Amino acid sequence: MTNVLILGGTGWLSGWVARRWLEAGASVTCLARGARPAPEGAELVVADRAEPYPYAAVAEREWDEIVDISSRAEHVAAAVQALGPRTKHWTYVSTISVYADATAVGADESAPLAEPAEPGDEYDYSREKVAAEASVRSAVGDRAAIVRAGLIVGPGDPTDRFGYWVSRFALAGEEPALVPAARGLMAQVIDVDDLAAYIVAVGRGRWSGTANATGDPMPFTEFVELARRAAGHSGELVTADPEWLAAHEVDHWMGPRSLPLWLPADMPGHSTRTNAVYRSTGGTLRPVTETLARTLDDERARGLDRERQSGLSRADELALIAELSG
Known part of the structure; x- marks a missing residue:
């Protein structure tokens, strides 16, 4: 054994x-x-x-x-x-x-x-x-x-980053949701279960080397749209420029009062690392849509309107949307 x-x-x-x-x-x-x-x-x-x-x-x-x-x-x-x-x-x-x-x-x-x-x-x-x-x-x-x-995501994520988007769209429903202007920005994630399976595989094979264990890069706007579809959101997307968000103390990436996974424009390489070694040594990647669905089930179980480690509260988001729209 x-x-x-x-x-x-x-x-x-x-x-x-x-x-x-x-x-x-x-x-x-x-x-x-x-x-x-x-x-x-x-x-x-x-x-x-x-x-x-x-x-x-x-x-x-x-x-x-x-x-x-x-x-x-x-x-x-x-x-x-x-x-x-x-x-x-x-x-x-x-x-x-x-x-x-x-x-x-x-x-x-x-x-x-x-x-x-x-x-x-x-x-x-x-x-x-x-x-x-x-x-x-x-x-x-x-x-x-x-x-x-890479950014580890999926059910049970204690950082609340990835799950913010699918849970927020589900909570918003037919109401508006706030998104950052993110043309040219990327997102790159790996499901926790895929990563765990890879860690076991390299251990069983006693593989020696270094691998970027992460998913395929995708445009941040595409990720947001996939999260929106998974949640069935039908409300308006209200887009805010980075400068406006910074002036209103909305942070990048993670933490309270942030828009998670959104990166500054001066970090174009962060979410574009090659995963060729990971794939060639047996790493697999499930579709992001599957991870979003699993994550939404987990978010619903934990409470869509709960206090989060990362992301805007719904009240803060609606206040920002009202100011943008006013």
Whole structure:
């Protein structure tokens, strides 16, 4: 039986990975703080990676595969030092945000990376991931897969980004909805289930290398239209220019009072990374329409009018529409 250790395994992506490994017949151990249960059938080892010696309970065991998704470089460095010699293969889930240049369209895995984080630096997600990748390569070498995930989407997404659009159109119904002027801008996502399946596949095959695990780029306006159709929205689309939105404190990409997935015009390369390596090493992509449908079911279950981590409240959106229309 394949013995798999997941550093995490109780969160969103890591939980999907744990379940996928269990479905593949593996013996799965999740090392986590214990705030949430491990998936049914997995062993939970409670440990806090911020505390001294968190790997004591698993460091004497032999592993076929270890998966880590941490964005804390110091945690990753400590893990590969403690556990690297005990595993046949290591999969580190990184991010396409590691790249230094967001202007180059269609760049591949050889594109320059951001400067790695140094101990004591203020936390920076992309730089932490760059430093973590370096630790994995140094300690595990040709036994490692670096999976640079794109924007992960689908049911249960705790960031509320992708789901904002399909849920907002469903909530708006026959009423107007606000969209940004986004000519020339792109969107690029990957379903959490497709990503989890790929992480398991590279682990089972002990593939070594680096892959941008992300979907095919599509125009942002096309994505919005697909979300609108999935939700059955029949109201007016009210378009606002970026300058007007900025003046009214509406942010790009994510967070409260934002229009999620919408990028600044000076980042044309961010959502256009090539996924050729991902596809050539077995990665698959379901249609975005399928992910939108699954996400809408999840959004309805969670409440279309709930308070969100990302996006405008419906009240704020209607106030902005009234000002634009007035």
